[in-house]
Amino acid sequence: MKRVTLIPGDGIGPEIVNATLKVLDAIEVDIDWEVVNAGRKAYEEEGNPLPEDVIESIRRNKVALKGPLETPIGSGYRSVNVTLRRIFDLYAIIRPAKYIPGLPTRYTDIDLILIREGIEGLYVGAECSLDPYKHHSISIRYMSRDNCKRLISFAFRYAIAHNRKKITLAHKANILKETCGMLREEFLKEARKQDRILAEDMLIDSVVAELISRPSKFDVIVTSNMFGDILSGVIAGLIGTVGILPSANIGNEYAIFETAHGTAPDIAGKGIANPSAMILASAMLLEHIGLTEKANIIREAVKEVIKEGKYVTLDIASKLGTTPVSTSKMAERIAEIARQKLEES
Ligand code: NAI
Numbered sequence: 001m002k003r004v005t006l007i008p009g010d011g012i013g014p015e016i017v018n019a020t021l022k023v024l025d026a027i028e029v030d031i032d033w034e035v036v037n038a039g040r041k042a043y044e045e046e047g048n049p050l051p052e053d054v055i056e057s058i059r060r061n062k063v064a065l066k067g068p069l070e071t072p073i074g075s076g077y078r079s080v081n082v083t084l085r086r087i088f089d090l091y092a093i094i095r096p097a098k099y100i101p102g103l104p105t106r107y108t109d110i111d112l113i114l115i116r117e118g119i120e121g122l123y124v125g126a127e128c129s130l131d132p133y134k135h136h137s138i139s140i141r142y143m144s145r146d147n148c149k150r151l152i153s154f155a156f157r158y159a160i161a162h163n164r165k166k167i168t169l170a171h172k173a174n175i176l177k178e179t180c181g182m183l184r185e186e187f188l189k190e191a192r193k194q195d196r197i198l199a200e201d202m203l204i205d206s207v208v209a210e211l212i213s214r215p216s217k218f219d220v221i222v223t224s225n226m227f228g229d230i231l232s233g234v235i236a237g238l239i240g241t242v243g244i245l246p247s248a249n250i251g252n253e254y255a256i257f258e259t260a261h262g263t264a265p266d267i268a269g270k271g272i273a274n275p276s277a278m279i280l281a282s283a284m285l286l287e288h289i290g291l292t293e294k295a296n297i298i299r300e301a302v303k304e305v306i307k308e309g310k311y312v313t314l315d316i317a318s319k320l321g322t323t324p325v326s327t328s329k330m331a332e333r334i335a336e337i338a339r340q341k342l343e344e345s
Contacts, residue, residue: 002289005057006033009067010040011263012273012327017067019275019331020282023301026335027294027342029286034061038080039069049077055087058254065285066258067278070265078125084256085118090249091147092154093118094284095232095260102307103240104319109216110238113164115155116228118249120147121179123225143179143224148186154250155222156190159197162220167191169201170223170231183224208234232260241315243274244302246281248288257285267314271326274313276302279334293345301338305330 008014024031036054043049049069058064071079084090093116099108126140152169159167169187173180184201191199202210204227210217211234223231236242245260259277267273279302286295305311309320311333317324325333 001030001032002063003032003034003061004285004289005054005061005064005066006035007038007054007064007066007069008035009038009263010070011068011265011268013039013067013069013263015268015271015327016259016273016275016278017065019327020065020278022328022331023279023298023335023338024282026339027297029291029294033065038066038084043077050080050083058084058088058256062254063285063289064254064256065282066256068259068261068263070263081258082123082125085249088249088254088256089251090118090254090256091120091151092116092158092250093228094158094248094250095235095245096284097235097239097245099239100244100303100306102309103244103316105238105240107215107238110235112215112218112235113159113162113220114228114231114235115151115158115220115222116232117143117147117151117183117223117225119225120144121225141176141179141226143182145182145186148183152183152186152190152222155220156194156197156199159220160194164197164220166198166200166219168207168218168221169199170204170207170221170227171201172204172227173201174203180224187222204231207231211235211238236260240319241274242277243313243315244276244280244306246277246284248281248284255285255288257281257288271328272314272324273327274315275327275331275334276306279331294342297338297341297345298334300341301334304337305333308333 008017034057036057038054069080095114099110120143122141124142130136171180171184173184236245242261247258247260249256283295283298311325311330314324
Protein backbone atom coordinates (compact mmCIF):
# COMPACT_ATOMS: atom_id res chain seq x y z
CA MET A 1 0.00 0.00 0.00
CA LYS A 2 1.30 3.46 -0.91
CA ARG A 3 2.11 5.70 2.05
CA VAL A 4 1.37 9.42 1.55
CA THR A 5 1.89 12.34 3.92
CA LEU A 6 -1.31 14.19 4.82
CA ILE A 7 -1.26 17.73 6.23
CA PRO A 8 -4.80 18.82 7.20
CA GLY A 9 -3.83 22.52 7.17
CA ASP A 10 -5.35 25.63 8.73
CA GLY A 11 -8.69 27.42 8.41
CA ILE A 12 -10.94 25.47 6.03
CA GLY A 13 -8.09 22.94 5.52
CA PRO A 14 -9.35 20.17 7.84
CA GLU A 15 -12.92 20.56 6.48
CA ILE A 16 -11.94 20.15 2.83
CA VAL A 17 -9.33 17.47 3.57
CA ASN A 18 -11.91 15.36 5.45
CA ALA A 19 -14.32 15.84 2.57
CA THR A 20 -11.63 14.65 0.16
CA LEU A 21 -10.92 11.52 2.22
CA LYS A 22 -14.62 10.60 1.96
CA VAL A 23 -14.37 10.67 -1.83
CA LEU A 24 -11.14 8.66 -1.88
CA ASP A 25 -12.65 6.09 0.51
CA ALA A 26 -15.72 5.76 -1.70
CA ILE A 27 -13.60 4.65 -4.63
CA GLU A 28 -11.40 2.41 -2.48
CA VAL A 29 -8.15 4.23 -2.97
CA ASP A 30 -5.48 2.19 -1.26
CA ILE A 31 -3.40 4.83 0.49
CA ASP A 32 -1.94 4.70 3.97
CA TRP A 33 -2.13 8.33 5.16
CA GLU A 34 0.59 9.57 7.49
CA VAL A 35 -1.00 12.58 9.19
CA VAL A 36 1.29 15.38 10.37
CA ASN A 37 0.56 18.97 11.41
CA ALA A 38 2.09 22.13 10.03
CA GLY A 39 1.11 25.81 9.94
CA ARG A 40 -0.76 27.80 12.60
CA LYS A 41 -1.78 24.70 14.57
CA ALA A 42 1.78 23.37 14.77
CA TYR A 43 3.07 26.85 15.62
CA GLU A 44 0.64 27.20 18.52
CA GLU A 45 1.20 23.68 19.83
CA GLU A 46 4.91 23.19 19.20
CA GLY A 47 6.25 26.71 18.59
CA ASN A 48 7.26 25.74 15.06
CA PRO A 49 5.01 26.02 11.97
CA LEU A 50 7.07 23.38 10.16
CA PRO A 51 8.08 20.66 12.66
CA GLU A 52 10.81 18.22 11.73
CA ASP A 53 8.40 15.26 11.58
CA VAL A 54 6.61 16.91 8.65
CA ILE A 55 9.84 17.21 6.70
CA GLU A 56 10.87 13.65 7.59
CA SER A 57 7.47 12.28 6.59
CA ILE A 58 7.57 13.92 3.14
CA ARG A 59 11.19 12.85 2.70
CA ARG A 60 10.18 9.24 3.39
CA ASN A 61 6.95 9.18 1.38
CA LYS A 62 7.98 11.52 -1.48
CA VAL A 63 4.33 12.53 -1.98
CA ALA A 64 2.02 14.69 0.16
CA LEU A 65 -1.53 16.01 0.14
CA LYS A 66 -1.67 19.32 1.94
CA GLY A 67 -4.52 21.54 3.13
CA PRO A 68 -3.90 25.30 2.87
CA LEU A 69 -1.61 26.81 5.50
CA GLU A 70 -1.87 30.26 7.02
CA THR A 71 0.97 32.75 6.51
CA PRO A 72 0.88 35.77 8.81
CA ILE A 73 0.82 39.08 6.91
CA GLY A 74 3.58 41.66 7.39
CA SER A 75 5.41 39.96 10.26
CA GLY A 76 5.50 36.54 11.99
CA TYR A 77 6.81 33.23 10.70
CA ARG A 78 7.76 32.75 7.05
CA SER A 79 5.43 30.94 4.67
CA VAL A 80 5.48 27.19 5.28
CA ASN A 81 4.22 26.67 1.71
CA VAL A 82 7.19 28.51 0.26
CA THR A 83 9.61 26.76 2.65
CA LEU A 84 8.28 23.32 1.69
CA ARG A 85 8.72 24.12 -2.00
CA ARG A 86 12.32 25.16 -1.35
CA ILE A 87 13.23 22.21 0.90
CA PHE A 88 11.84 19.67 -1.58
CA ASP A 89 13.01 21.55 -4.68
CA LEU A 90 9.49 21.78 -6.09
CA TYR A 91 10.31 24.06 -8.98
CA ALA A 92 7.14 23.69 -11.04
CA ILE A 93 3.64 24.54 -9.81
CA ILE A 94 0.92 23.21 -12.09
CA ARG A 95 -2.62 24.61 -12.07
CA PRO A 96 -5.06 23.17 -14.61
CA ALA A 97 -8.16 25.33 -15.15
CA LYS A 98 -11.12 24.30 -17.23
CA TYR A 99 -14.66 25.56 -17.70
CA ILE A 100 -17.17 23.30 -15.95
CA PRO A 101 -20.58 23.24 -17.64
CA GLY A 102 -23.32 24.45 -15.32
CA LEU A 103 -21.12 26.89 -13.45
CA PRO A 104 -22.00 30.44 -14.58
CA THR A 105 -18.87 32.15 -15.90
CA ARG A 106 -18.08 34.89 -18.38
CA TYR A 107 -16.49 32.39 -20.81
CA THR A 108 -17.27 28.77 -21.59
CA ASP A 109 -14.15 27.99 -23.61
CA ILE A 110 -11.43 28.10 -20.96
CA ASP A 111 -9.12 25.10 -20.89
CA LEU A 112 -5.64 26.03 -19.85
CA ILE A 113 -2.74 24.94 -17.69
CA LEU A 114 -0.70 27.43 -15.73
CA ILE A 115 2.87 26.38 -14.96
CA ARG A 116 4.41 28.69 -12.39
CA GLU A 117 8.00 28.64 -11.18
CA GLY A 118 8.02 27.48 -7.55
CA ILE A 119 11.23 28.24 -5.66
CA GLU A 120 12.82 31.46 -6.91
CA GLY A 121 11.89 34.98 -8.00
CA LEU A 122 10.53 37.41 -5.41
CA TYR A 123 9.63 34.45 -3.19
CA VAL A 124 13.22 33.88 -2.01
CA GLY A 125 12.40 36.33 0.78
CA ALA A 126 15.59 38.37 0.35
CA GLU A 127 14.26 41.68 1.61
CA CYS A 128 15.65 44.40 3.79
CA SER A 129 15.21 47.94 4.87
CA LEU A 130 17.96 50.31 3.76
CA ASP A 131 17.74 52.65 6.71
CA PRO A 132 16.88 52.31 10.42
CA TYR A 133 13.62 54.26 9.95
CA LYS A 134 12.39 51.76 7.32
CA HIS A 135 11.77 54.51 4.79
CA HIS A 136 13.63 52.67 2.02
CA SER A 137 13.33 48.93 1.43
CA ILE A 138 14.35 46.44 -1.23
CA SER A 139 13.29 42.97 -2.37
CA ILE A 140 15.60 40.81 -4.44
CA ARG A 141 14.22 38.90 -7.38
CA TYR A 142 16.67 36.02 -7.62
CA MET A 143 16.59 33.66 -10.59
CA SER A 144 19.14 31.09 -11.72
CA ARG A 145 19.75 29.91 -15.28
CA ASP A 146 19.74 26.22 -14.31
CA ASN A 147 16.36 26.57 -12.70
CA CYS A 148 14.94 28.56 -15.65
CA LYS A 149 16.23 25.88 -17.98
CA ARG A 150 14.65 22.96 -16.09
CA LEU A 151 11.36 24.83 -15.59
CA ILE A 152 11.09 25.57 -19.31
CA SER A 153 12.11 22.05 -20.26
CA PHE A 154 9.52 20.66 -17.79
CA ALA A 155 6.82 22.97 -19.19
CA PHE A 156 7.42 21.87 -22.80
CA ARG A 157 7.52 18.19 -21.81
CA TYR A 158 4.35 18.55 -19.74
CA ALA A 159 2.53 20.41 -22.52
CA ILE A 160 3.48 17.84 -25.15
CA ALA A 161 2.65 14.88 -22.87
CA HIS A 162 -0.81 16.40 -22.29
CA ASN A 163 -1.43 16.90 -26.02
CA ARG A 164 -1.39 20.66 -25.80
CA LYS A 165 -0.97 22.74 -28.93
CA LYS A 166 0.56 25.96 -27.68
CA ILE A 167 2.76 27.24 -24.90
CA THR A 168 3.03 30.92 -23.93
CA LEU A 169 5.76 32.43 -21.79
CA ALA A 170 4.44 35.35 -19.71
CA HIS A 171 7.29 37.70 -18.79
CA LYS A 172 8.41 41.32 -18.42
CA ALA A 173 11.78 41.11 -20.13
CA ASN A 174 11.51 44.67 -21.44
CA ILE A 175 11.89 45.95 -17.87
CA LEU A 176 13.37 43.00 -15.93
CA LYS A 177 16.03 42.42 -18.55
CA GLU A 178 18.24 40.16 -16.42
CA THR A 179 15.76 37.90 -14.62
CA CYS A 180 12.87 37.72 -17.10
CA GLY A 181 15.42 38.15 -19.89
CA MET A 182 17.18 34.95 -18.82
CA LEU A 183 13.91 33.02 -18.56
CA ARG A 184 12.92 34.24 -22.02
CA GLU A 185 16.29 33.22 -23.51
CA GLU A 186 15.84 29.70 -22.18
CA PHE A 187 12.27 29.62 -23.47
CA LEU A 188 13.29 30.70 -26.97
CA LYS A 189 16.17 28.16 -27.01
CA GLU A 190 13.80 25.33 -26.08
CA ALA A 191 11.15 26.59 -28.53
CA ARG A 192 13.66 26.34 -31.40
CA LYS A 193 14.22 22.65 -30.55
CA GLN A 194 10.50 21.80 -30.63
CA ASP A 195 8.34 21.36 -33.67
CA ARG A 196 5.45 19.58 -31.94
CA ILE A 197 4.09 22.64 -30.19
CA LEU A 198 3.58 26.30 -31.01
CA ALA A 199 5.58 28.62 -28.72
CA GLU A 200 5.06 32.34 -28.16
CA ASP A 201 6.30 34.82 -25.60
CA MET A 202 4.25 37.76 -24.35
CA LEU A 203 4.56 40.58 -21.86
CA ILE A 204 2.71 39.80 -18.64
CA ASP A 205 0.44 42.86 -18.96
CA SER A 206 -0.69 41.73 -22.43
CA VAL A 207 -1.24 38.20 -21.09
CA VAL A 208 -3.56 39.58 -18.39
CA ALA A 209 -5.46 41.75 -20.90
CA GLU A 210 -5.87 38.82 -23.32
CA LEU A 211 -6.80 36.41 -20.53
CA ILE A 212 -9.63 38.67 -19.44
CA SER A 213 -10.91 39.41 -22.95
CA ARG A 214 -10.09 36.21 -24.89
CA PRO A 215 -8.93 33.38 -22.57
CA SER A 216 -9.37 30.68 -25.22
CA LYS A 217 -6.24 32.12 -26.87
CA PHE A 218 -4.21 30.35 -24.17
CA ASP A 219 -3.40 26.68 -23.80
CA VAL A 220 -0.34 26.35 -21.52
CA ILE A 221 1.14 29.41 -19.82
CA VAL A 222 4.56 29.22 -18.18
CA THR A 223 5.80 32.05 -16.00
CA SER A 224 7.84 33.15 -13.00
CA ASN A 225 6.75 32.77 -9.39
CA MET A 226 5.03 36.07 -8.54
CA PHE A 227 3.52 36.57 -12.00
CA GLY A 228 2.17 33.03 -11.73
CA ASP A 229 0.60 33.76 -8.37
CA ILE A 230 -1.24 36.77 -9.80
CA LEU A 231 -2.27 34.97 -13.01
CA SER A 232 -3.60 32.14 -10.89
CA GLY A 233 -5.97 34.60 -9.18
CA VAL A 234 -7.17 35.91 -12.56
CA ILE A 235 -7.73 32.36 -13.79
CA ALA A 236 -9.63 31.40 -10.61
CA GLY A 237 -11.95 34.34 -11.26
CA LEU A 238 -12.43 33.32 -14.90
CA ILE A 239 -13.45 29.73 -14.11
CA GLY A 240 -16.07 30.90 -11.62
CA THR A 241 -14.61 30.20 -8.19
CA VAL A 242 -11.22 29.61 -6.60
CA GLY A 243 -12.93 26.67 -4.87
CA ILE A 244 -12.38 24.47 -7.93
CA LEU A 245 -8.73 25.23 -8.74
CA PRO A 246 -6.21 22.53 -7.70
CA SER A 247 -2.45 22.88 -7.60
CA ALA A 248 0.52 20.51 -7.79
CA ASN A 249 4.05 21.39 -6.65
CA ILE A 250 6.39 19.17 -8.62
CA GLY A 251 10.11 18.48 -8.37
CA ASN A 252 12.33 15.73 -9.70
CA GLU A 253 11.97 13.63 -6.55
CA TYR A 254 9.04 14.97 -4.51
CA ALA A 255 5.52 16.26 -5.09
CA ILE A 256 3.02 18.09 -2.89
CA PHE A 257 -0.61 18.47 -3.95
CA GLU A 258 -2.82 21.24 -2.61
CA THR A 259 -5.41 23.86 -3.54
CA ALA A 260 -4.61 27.10 -5.32
CA HIS A 261 -6.66 28.91 -2.68
CA GLY A 262 -5.77 29.62 0.92
CA THR A 263 -7.25 29.00 4.35
CA ALA A 264 -10.34 31.21 3.71
CA PRO A 265 -10.44 32.56 7.29
CA ASP A 266 -13.73 34.38 6.54
CA ILE A 267 -15.60 31.07 6.15
CA ALA A 268 -13.46 28.69 8.22
CA GLY A 269 -15.31 26.50 10.71
CA LYS A 270 -18.68 27.11 9.06
CA GLY A 271 -18.70 23.95 6.94
CA ILE A 272 -19.50 25.92 3.77
CA ALA A 273 -16.19 25.81 1.84
CA ASN A 274 -16.18 24.23 -1.59
CA PRO A 275 -14.20 20.97 -1.29
CA SER A 276 -13.69 20.60 -5.09
CA ALA A 277 -10.21 22.13 -5.39
CA MET A 278 -8.90 19.77 -2.69
CA ILE A 279 -10.72 16.80 -4.24
CA LEU A 280 -9.28 17.69 -7.67
CA ALA A 281 -5.82 18.06 -6.08
CA SER A 282 -6.19 14.51 -4.79
CA ALA A 283 -6.99 13.44 -8.38
CA MET A 284 -3.70 15.02 -9.50
CA LEU A 285 -1.97 13.06 -6.73
CA LEU A 286 -3.59 9.80 -7.85
CA GLU A 287 -2.46 10.42 -11.42
CA HIS A 288 1.05 11.14 -10.14
CA ILE A 289 1.21 7.76 -8.37
CA GLY A 290 -0.17 5.91 -11.38
CA LEU A 291 -3.87 5.65 -10.43
CA THR A 292 -5.03 7.51 -13.54
CA GLU A 293 -8.36 5.73 -13.89
CA LYS A 294 -9.45 6.65 -10.36
CA ALA A 295 -8.17 10.19 -10.91
CA ASN A 296 -10.43 10.52 -13.95
CA ILE A 297 -13.39 9.08 -12.05
CA ILE A 298 -12.97 11.81 -9.43
CA ARG A 299 -12.73 14.55 -12.08
CA GLU A 300 -15.87 13.30 -13.82
CA ALA A 301 -17.75 13.09 -10.51
CA VAL A 302 -16.86 16.69 -9.55
CA LYS A 303 -17.93 17.86 -13.00
CA GLU A 304 -21.23 16.00 -12.77
CA VAL A 305 -22.11 17.35 -9.33
CA ILE A 306 -21.44 20.92 -10.43
CA LYS A 307 -23.44 20.39 -13.63
CA GLU A 308 -26.31 18.91 -11.62
CA GLY A 309 -26.20 22.08 -9.47
CA LYS A 310 -28.21 20.63 -6.56
CA TYR A 311 -25.45 19.73 -4.14
CA VAL A 312 -23.10 22.68 -4.41
CA THR A 313 -21.61 24.99 -1.81
CA LEU A 314 -22.35 28.68 -1.41
CA ASP A 315 -19.67 29.95 -3.84
CA ILE A 316 -21.48 28.15 -6.69
CA ALA A 317 -25.07 28.19 -5.37
CA SER A 318 -24.94 31.98 -5.05
CA LYS A 319 -24.27 32.20 -8.81
CA LEU A 320 -27.05 29.75 -9.61
CA GLY A 321 -29.52 31.35 -7.22
CA THR A 322 -30.08 27.99 -5.51
CA THR A 323 -29.87 26.79 -1.91
CA PRO A 324 -26.30 25.84 -0.96
CA VAL A 325 -25.30 22.63 0.78
CA SER A 326 -22.48 22.08 3.26
CA THR A 327 -18.93 21.05 2.41
CA SER A 328 -19.60 17.50 3.57
CA LYS A 329 -22.92 17.20 1.67
CA MET A 330 -21.23 18.26 -1.58
CA ALA A 331 -18.41 15.78 -0.94
CA GLU A 332 -20.92 13.01 -0.17
CA ARG A 333 -22.62 13.60 -3.52
CA ILE A 334 -19.26 13.58 -5.33
CA ALA A 335 -18.37 10.36 -3.47
CA GLU A 336 -21.70 8.76 -4.43
CA ILE A 337 -21.29 9.55 -8.11
CA ALA A 338 -17.64 8.49 -8.07
CA ARG A 339 -18.63 5.16 -6.51
CA GLN A 340 -21.27 4.62 -9.25
CA LYS A 341 -18.70 5.38 -11.91
CA LEU A 342 -16.24 2.95 -10.37
CA GLU A 343 -18.88 0.20 -10.36
CA GLU A 344 -19.72 0.92 -14.02
CA SER A 345 -16.08 0.86 -15.09
P1 NAI B 1 -8.03 32.64 0.30
O1 NAI B 1 -7.84 31.89 -0.96
O2 NAI B 1 -7.94 31.88 1.56
O3 NAI B 1 -9.49 33.36 0.26
C1 NAI B 1 -9.85 34.29 -0.75
C2 NAI B 1 -11.38 34.28 -0.90
O4 NAI B 1 -11.77 33.05 -1.53
C3 NAI B 1 -12.14 34.34 0.42
O5 NAI B 1 -13.29 35.10 0.25
C4 NAI B 1 -12.49 32.89 0.69
O6 NAI B 1 -13.66 32.72 1.47
C5 NAI B 1 -12.68 32.34 -0.73
N1 NAI B 1 -12.38 30.90 -0.78
C6 NAI B 1 -11.14 30.34 -0.74
N2 NAI B 1 -11.24 29.01 -0.80
C7 NAI B 1 -12.57 28.72 -0.92
C8 NAI B 1 -13.29 27.51 -1.01
N3 NAI B 1 -12.70 26.32 -1.05
N4 NAI B 1 -14.64 27.61 -1.09
C9 NAI B 1 -15.27 28.79 -1.09
N5 NAI B 1 -14.62 29.97 -1.00
C10 NAI B 1 -13.29 29.93 -0.90
O7 NAI B 1 -7.00 33.85 0.27
P2 NAI B 1 -6.59 34.86 1.43
O8 NAI B 1 -7.77 35.23 2.27
O9 NAI B 1 -5.85 35.90 0.73
O10 NAI B 1 -5.55 34.05 2.33
C11 NAI B 1 -5.88 33.45 3.58
C12 NAI B 1 -4.67 32.71 4.12
O11 NAI B 1 -4.35 31.60 3.27
C13 NAI B 1 -3.39 33.54 4.23
O12 NAI B 1 -2.77 33.24 5.46
C14 NAI B 1 -2.54 33.07 3.06
O13 NAI B 1 -1.17 33.22 3.29
C15 NAI B 1 -2.94 31.61 2.99
N6 NAI B 1 -2.72 30.98 1.67
C16 NAI B 1 -2.26 29.70 1.68
C17 NAI B 1 -2.09 29.01 0.49
C18 NAI B 1 -1.60 27.60 0.54
O14 NAI B 1 -1.52 27.00 1.59
N7 NAI B 1 -1.22 27.04 -0.59
C19 NAI B 1 -2.39 29.64 -0.80
C20 NAI B 1 -2.93 30.99 -0.69
C21 NAI B 1 -3.07 31.62 0.51
